Structures are given as structure tokens and as C-alpha cells.
Amino acid sequence: MTRNLASRKLITDQTKTARPGEFVSRILLVIAICALISLAVPTGLIALVEGVGAMPLPFNLHVVDERLPGIFKLHMLASGAALVLIPLVILARNRRAWHRPLGRATAVLVIVGALTSFPVAYESTSPFVARLGFAAQGITWLALVIAGVAAIRRKERARHATLMLAMAAVASGAIWVRITTAFATSLDWPFNPVYSCATWLGWLVPLALVLAFSPVSILPRRKTSRQALAT
Secondary structure (H helix, E strand, C coil): CHHHHHHHHHHHHHHHHCCCCHHHHHHHHHHHHHHHHHHHHHHHHHHHHHHCCCCCCCHHHHHHHHHCHHHHHHHHHHHHHHHHHHHHHHHCCCCHHHHHHHHHHHHHHHHHHHHHHHHHHHHCCCCHHHHHHHHHHHHHHHHHHHHHHHHHHCCCHHHHHHHHHHHHHHHCHHHHHHHHHHHHHHCCCCHHHHHHHHHHHHHHHHHHHHHHHCCCCCCCCCCCHHHHHHC
């Protein structure tokens, strides 16, 4: 009798903790993380090689490099290193001794990459819509990493994890822009419209997917009336 009651209580507790669609959400997040790791590292390494001048830049990036030699190289190096480190930070999320220093280094690189993206977008020869897309990506990237750091300082670990995944999703825009550019060139698609769409959809779609399937909101929790009175 006692065993039956205990087993029923266990089933009831599991039913309460399991949310509809939570398993599917976790599977999709795992797939997204695997895709990010497999694509982010090589993209980041290419950006690093281009940043140090060991590989020739595409023409549109070469023009920006001539206009902003120091800032553009800093942008490429910081953003490329961030793309390489982001998957490592995600993989080390359960190992605090590795996760914290890697996370701090990545946050600094993201901030540098985001801040330098604004002058790079301004001096770019890309269509105006594409330049706006890059600037918007930089603002979102910067806002998410700052919010993520603030969340972990408040010990909101679940919200911190969601914000960092959202930040990684925004960073993946660099991957999808490169892939789309390669397809547009090889298939002789109209470059400017495709490139302009890619600079927006390349980070908006991954960000929307993370926010849609994450069980935790990125918005800060509102204080209850009791907490407000206590403070």
C-alpha cells in the first residue's frame, strides 16, 4: 500500500513538472546548439584569418577595411573570436571553473564586436537596408549580453541561460549571411535584395526561434506586491 502511494506521488510530481511541449523544445534547442557549434567555429576562424590579413577580404569588406583599417580589423577579430568561444561557453555550462572565465571573455568580445559594428555599418558600401540590418543586429547583440550579465549577477540562472542563447542566435547571423551570399553569387541571384534580406532574417529568425521555444522569458520578473512592500 505504501509503495503504491509512493509510486502514485512520483507520477503526479513528474506530471506536474513536465510541461506540454517542453521535451520538444529541449530537442530543438539541442539541435540548434549542435548546428551553431558546427557552423560557428569555422565561420569564426575564417573571420580571424581575414582579420589578421592572412586571407583576402571580399571586395565590399575590403573597401570598409580601407576606410576604417583599425576599427574594422578589431571588429573582425573580436566578432570572430566570439563566434569561436560561444559554442565552448555553451558546452561548458555545467562546469563552473571553465564556464565563468570563458563567459566573461566572450562577453567582452561581444561588446567590442557590437560597438565596432556601428562605424563598420556606417562606412559600408552595402545597400542602406543591409546597413540598417547590421546596426540593428549590433544593438540587439549588445543589449542581450548586457542583460545576460545583469541576470547572472541577480542569480537568475535560467533567464541568464535564455539571454545567452538569444545572444548566440543573434551572433549566428554572421553565419547565415555568409552562406546566403555564397548561394546568391553561385546561383546568380539578384545580390542586393538577397543580401539585404539576409542581414535582417539571418539573425531575426534564429532569435525568434530561441524566444519561441525557450521555457523562460528574457524579460525581468516583475516584483509582487509583497516584494515591493518589503523593499
